[in-house]
Amino acid sequence: MADLEHVLSAARAGDEDALADLYRSLYPRFVRYAGAVVPSSAEDVAADAWLDVARSLGRFRGDESDFRAWAFTIVRRRVLDLRRTTARRRTDPVDPADLRDTRETGNVEDEALVSLQASWAIDLITSTLSNDQAEVVLLRVLGDLSVDQVADLLGKRSGTIRVLQHRALRRLEAALRRERVTP
């Protein structure tokens, strides 16, 4: 993205190009993040979060890193709202284990190197890791957030986040290794 300050300034005034610039940098990541947590409503949540971001641009102050953290705070709040609404409706959330069971796996490393798709990678992350681990990894990867920003967002200590991400990568590595050696 071009100089964020200029982009934000133009976007606040309703400039289409600036808004498109922001959209391209945020919306796909919103969809991927929401798809990992609430797969059936990912695009709706991402669209709502995008509009929230647009409406609130005038209130944002900070640099590019702060902007990403701020934007992901908004999309995460949308996800939590949807979860609460879903809980009130007494619908059953999708069990990540079900997703894992239905996925076909072959030579993971080869597939990853050749034609990995973002959604496939995210599905693998969410199906392999615990919820906490997956959320930390996704916020760090998709939101490009620092450990401290993730800690603030999740209401946890930075040390806890570090432990979670270490365990997450080791678990991911172990799962991929098993897939590779499994005929």
Place this chain on the structure above:
Amino acid sequence: MSRWNDPLHEMRGARIDEGTLDRLLQGRILPDDAPPGYSAVASILVAAASRPTDVELRLQGPHVAAAREAIGRRNRRRRPGALGLATGLLVLLLLVVPGLAAAKLLPEPAQNAVTTVLKKVGITLPDADQPTAPASPSRGEPGGTGVANSSDLGTHHPTTPSAGAKRSSVEPGASQGGQQDQGEQGGQQDQGEQGGQQDQGEQGGQQDQGEQGDQRDQGGQGGQGGQQIEADQQN
């Protein structure tokens, strides 16, 4: 403990330091550069943060348009704040300007303009060229008009002495004219005349200025009669 070049060690994945882990999560380590055993992990993480595809951006047009509309609505909602401020200032101006005009504190052109405008809506204000009355005519009492004419009365009707003088004892606003008359004629007056002048003042306040002289004469005469009755009653 396995050695670094042990194939099994590589398969199990090396322990990675904090900096390497951060760079892996930021997608800055390509699969080929990843620590042993983590190339697949690096591939997964890079893929997760890959550039958006056209499919993901297929709704860009409507979404950006919706954002523009939302921002436009928000900006329009902010404008009434400035509009409200301007309206408040206008109302304040509409209150202050007539007040200043009533007090004749405006410059002459402005005073005339405001007077003309307000006259059209039924509010009469003094013109800039109209001399300021020494007394306060706004009280709306008969004496107010009578005072302005008291000196004339005294000039034109010297035989009806001190209409203003008598009125001055009744109404504070008439003091100036009253004193003038007193200087000329006050010494010649008796109590009965004073009573007559009081009556005359009451009458004059109810009549046109042009008629006041005559009326005051009559009033003076009537007043004398009235004063005699009063004197009789007192006796």
